[in-house]
Amino acid sequence: MAGSGRGGNRAGGGPVVHGFPHLDTVRSAITALYRTLSYDGVRGYATSLAPADVAFFDRDDPHLGAQRVARAVVQHLRLPDARTIIAFRTMEHAATVELTAGPEYFIELNDRFRTHRRDVGAALAHEITHVLLHRLGLEFPGTRDNEILTDTVTTYLGAGWLLLDAFRQDAVSSQKLGYLTPEEFGYVLAKRAFAFDEDPAPWFTSPQAYTAYTKGRAQALRDTRQPPLAAAGWASRHRYARDRRAAQEVRGASAHPAPDVSYAFDNGPQGLRVSFPCPACHQRLRVPVRGRMRARCGLCRTVLDCDT
Numbered sequence: 001m002a003g004s005g006r007g008g009n010r011a012g013g014g015p016v017v018h019g020f021p022h023l024d025t026v027r028s029a030i031t032a033l034y035r036t037l038s039y040d041g042v043r044g045y046a047t048s049l050a051p052a053d054v055a056f057f058d059r060d061d062p063h064l065g066a067q068r069v070a071r072a073v074v075q076h077l078r079l080p081d082a083r084t085i086i087a088f089r090t091m092e093h094a095a096t097v098e099l100t101a102g103p104e105y106f107i108e109l110n111d112r113f114r115t116h117r118r119d120v121g122a123a124l125a126h127e128i129t130h131v132l133l134h135r136l137g138l139e140f141p142g143t144r145d146n147e148i149l150t151d152t153v154t155t156y157l158g159a160g161w162l163l164l165d166a167f168r169q170d171a172v173s174s175q176k177l178g179y180l181t182p183e184e185f186g187y188v189l190a191k192r193a194f195a196f197d198e199d200p201a202p203w204f205t206s207p208q209a210y211t212a213y214t215k216g217r218a219q220a221l222r223d224t225r226q227p228p229l230a231a232a233g234w235a236s237r238h239r240y241a242r243d244r245r246a247a248q249e250v251r252g253a254s255a256h257p258a259p260d261v262s263y264a265f266d267n268g269p270q271g272l273r274v275s276f277p278c279p280a281c282h283q284r285l286r287v288p289v290r291g292r293m294r295a296r297c298g299l300c301r302t303v304l305d306c307d308t
Contacts, residue, residue, distance in 0.1 A: 016167070016174050017181050020219060022148050026184055027282040029140070029152035030191065034281045034299050036138045042300075046196045048158035049076045051203050054121030062088065062114045069121050070107065073128045076159055079105075079135070088114055094177055097127035099134045118205075122162035122177050129154040147179040155180075155188040161200045164189060165209045182209065186216020194220065195280060195300075223279040226262055230292065230305040237307070244289065248272055265289070274308055 034042055053072040056065045066086040074081065082103040090111045098106040107127050113120050129150050133139060140149045154160035164185035166177040176182065189200055190213070204210045225231045227240035243257040247265035257263070263276040272289040281300035287293065289308045296303050 016169065016176050018183060019181055020184055020187065022180060022184055023187070023219075025140070025145050025148045026152050026180070026188060027277070029149040030156060030188070031282045031299070032138060032140075032149070033153055033156060034283070036136055039299065039301050042157075042195075044078065045076075045157040048161060048192075048198060048200065048203075049073065049121075049125070054125075054162065056117040056120050058117065060117070062117070065117065066109060066113070066120055066124070070105065070124045070128065073121070073124050073159060074105065077128055077132050077157065079128065079132055095123040095127045097130050099130065105131060119162070119166040119175075119177060122166040125154050125159040125162050126150060126178060129157070129159070144179070151178045151180045151185070152188050155185055156192050158192065160185060161189055161203055164212060165204050165206050167209050167212060168206045169208045182212030183215045183219070186213035187219050188216070189213055190217035190220035191280070193217070194224075223277075226276070226279070228263060228274055228276060228287075228306045228308045229279065230307045232307075244272070244274075278302060278304070 049072065053076070054069045056069055063086055067084050070084040070086060071081070074084065080103060082105060084105040084107065087106075087108045088111045089108055091108070093110065094113075095107060095109045097108075100106070105128065107124065109120065109123060113123065133150060133153060138149070138153075140146045151160065151163065154163060163178045163180075164182060166175065167182045167185075168175050178185065180188070192198065193200060201210060201213065204213065225233060225236075227236050232240070239261070240263065243261070243263075244265065246257070247267055250267055257265075263274050266273045266275065266286070270288070273286055274289050275284050275286040277284050278297040278300060280302040281297060283297060283299040285295055285297060285304075287295050287306065287308060292305075292307050294303055295306050
């Protein structure tokens with residue numbers, strides 16, 4: 001994003017997409033976040049934004065209340081404490097933010113937030129994360145991937161549970177903020193929960209958000225049960241052993257068994273090695289094939305029990 005550009009937060013309008021269509025980009029975003037902030041930098045966000053800090057009541061003045069919530073988000077994301085200017089106007093997006101070099105934060109909110117105040121914090125969290133990413137120099141090419149990056153970082157750094165909680169659906173209407181699907185928000189939130197030993201479930205006010213979280217958490221757990229991780233199930237371990245035998249028969253070559261598996265073998269001068277993504281940060285690791293062993297991810301420092 002250019003320094004004078006805008007970050008946007010889509011309000012959703014139309015059918016809500018479900019599932020995990022952006023999972024590859026989400027995983028790349030988590031890796032990029034660790035590479036940009038480092039392990040210690042990410043650990044600085046170990047405590048999530050508290051619901052009380054972003055509560056916005058009907059009796060609050062719209063501008064003053066939004067400014068108070070924005071300041072809480074700014075502080076949570078460890079951005080410089082500067083004046084926040086909030087404006088409301090009619091527009092397609094939920095919100096936009098000016099990405100300028102100045103110390104002030106200028107954010108426009110969709111006019112509907114004057115009365116629908118429950119989700120002001122969610123809209124502001126996404127926009128202020130745009131500012132953080134701009135100042136870190138972290139961006140993905142293309143609007144779609146960059147917005148997915150923003151949603152992922154917002155969630156992984158402890159403010160994105162608000163975006164998931166903004167998902168509500170009944171027989172006649174639905175609302176969703178952000179670019180990730182509800183289940184993808186749940187997936188990233190579960191990744192954060194695993195990393196920081198945190199349970200976000202008590203914060204949800206939306207039943208649909210909680211359901212999406214459980215589905216996302218199930219997907220995140222599947223990442224921890226893929227070969228060559230020792231927690232992999234029998235069927236996937238059996239397939240891994242078959243692929244390993246095939247790779248051992250071909251010296252000096254790399255073997256990518258199939259598109260639906262994440263591991264790959266390299267039978268080079270140093271013997272057979274297997275590469276696979278870290279289930280926490282998704283950086284690829286490469287270890288020798290020698291049975292039970294422990295591997296440590298150099299990026300997120302996760303220690304993994306493996307059976308190579």
